[in-house]
Amino acid sequence: MRFELSDLKLLGSRVSTTSSDQPENPVNVSWYQWIWVFPLALFFRLWLATLRIQSNFKPQTDAAGPVILILWHERLFITPLIGQIFLDRRITALISTSRDGGWLAAFFKIMGLHAVRGSSSKRGASALIELARNVKEGRNAGITPDGPKGPRRVCKPGTVVLAKLTRRPFLLAGINFHHAIKLKSWDQFSIPLPFSKVEIHFETIPHPQREEDNEEVALRIQNRLNEISGI
Numbered sequence: 001m002r003f004e005l006s007d008l009k010l011l012g013s014r015v016s017t018t019s020s021d022q023p024e025n026p027v028n029v030s031w032y033q034w035i036w037v038f039p040l041a042l043f044f045r046l047w048l049a050t051l052r053i054q055s056n057f058k059p060q061t062d063a064a065g066p067v068i069l070i071l072w073h074e075r076l077f078i079t080p081l082i083g084q085i086f087l088d089r090r091i092t093a094l095i096s097t098s099r100d101g102g103w104l105a106a107f108f109k110i111m112g113l114h115a116v117r118g119s120s121s122k123r124g125a126s127a128l129i130e131l132a133r134n135v136k137e138g139r140n141a142g143i144t145p146d147g148p149k150g151p152r153r154v155c156k157p158g159t160v161v162l163a164k165l166t167r168r169p170f171l172l173a174g175i176n177f178h179h180a181i182k183l184k185s186w187d188q189f190s191i192p193l194p195f196s197k198v199e200i201h202f203e204t205i206p207h208p209q210r211e212e213d214n215e216e217v218a219l220r221i222q223n224r225l226n227e228i229s230g231i
Contacts, residue, residue, distance in 0.1 A: 026097040026117035029106040037103070041110040048081045050194040055086070057202035062088040066140045067171040067204070068163055070225060072153055073144035074187040075175040076104075078198065080111035082173060083140075086202070092116055092134040092141055094127060096148035114139065128158060132165040141166075145221065150186045153231065155222035157214035163207040170221065174201040174228030201228040 029037060060067070066089055069082065083091045092114040095101045105115035116134065118127020135141050141162060145155040163170060179196040183189040192198050203224065208217045 026105075027099045027102040029102050033103075034106065037106045037110065041107055044077075044107070045080075045111065047194055048078075051078075051081065051192055052195065052197045053081070053085065053200065054197060055200040055202065057086055057200070059086050060088060064088075066135050066138055066166075066168055068135070068159070068166070068168055069140055069142045069171050069173060070145055070155075070159065070221065071142075071173040071175060072187070072225065072229065073147040073150075074152070074189050075173070075177075075229075076144055076147075076189070077191050078175055078200075079142055080108070080113060082200070083111075083113060083142075086200075087140055089138060089140045090114060092131060092139045094118060094131055094141070094143050094147075098148065101148065113142070128162055128165065132162060135162075135166040135168055140171075141168075145218070145225075146187065152187050153222065153226060155218040155225070157218045159221065160208055160212075160214040160217045164210055167207050169207050170205040172203045172205060172221070172225050172228060174203070174225060174230065175199070176201075176230050203228055 067087075069079075069087070069091060071079070071082075079091070079093065090112065093108055093116070095105050095108070095115045095117055097117050101117065105117065108115055114134070116127055116131045118130075131141050143159050143162070145159040146153055159170075176199040177190055177192040177196065178198070179193045180190040181193065183191070205221070205224070208214075
């Protein structure tokens with residue numbers, strides 16, 4: 001899969017290359033750590049199966065083509081279930097290069113999701129290109145636009161760049177957990193309690209035009225995602 005020069009120019013100043021606490025090379029789970037990944041994945045698969053899902057969205061058929069799934073980082077736990085219930089095409093998720101990202105990538109692999117490792121600050125351009133290739137090959141993309149380290153509920157412009165590269169629509173997922181465990185993390189990561197109700201409000205937004213300002217589009221996505229999330 002090749003990109004035109006005009007496509008690659010979209011990656012220019014809109015993807016940050018400043019330093020952060022994310023390693024340049026992705027940290028992966030070692031072979032002996034997989035011993036823990038399998039039982040944890042099985043445990044959470046059973047956990048997810050108990051949730052009572054309510055949604056305004058009918059399962060998407062393969063003919064609809066790939067989308068760019070957008071949800072806040074704090075709702076990441078529900079991603080595998082969204083893929084299983086609502087989307088025919090496999091999800092490729094953008095996951096950070098950190099050690100935590102390595103565990104998440106391993107967990108997602110068992111749950112049937114593919115991972116591209118990178119962020120807006122490390123391996124940003126190469127990660128977006130790889131993710132765009134996956135979309136153009138027919139897979140859905142999954143992005144938490146405020147990840148991997150925040151600010152919380154702030155959409156970064158790299159999300160918009162991906163839509164311009166692939167010319168595929170956004171699928172916003174506003175998620176409300178009725179009863180959940182809330183962790184003391186930067187995003188207040190939430191895990192819905194077993195057998196609790198989860199409301200998911202989906203909304204499709206057409207891909208932005210090349211001439212549109214990335215920051216302005218990102219702000220519109222941010223505001224709309226907050227609205228359908230009940231924030």
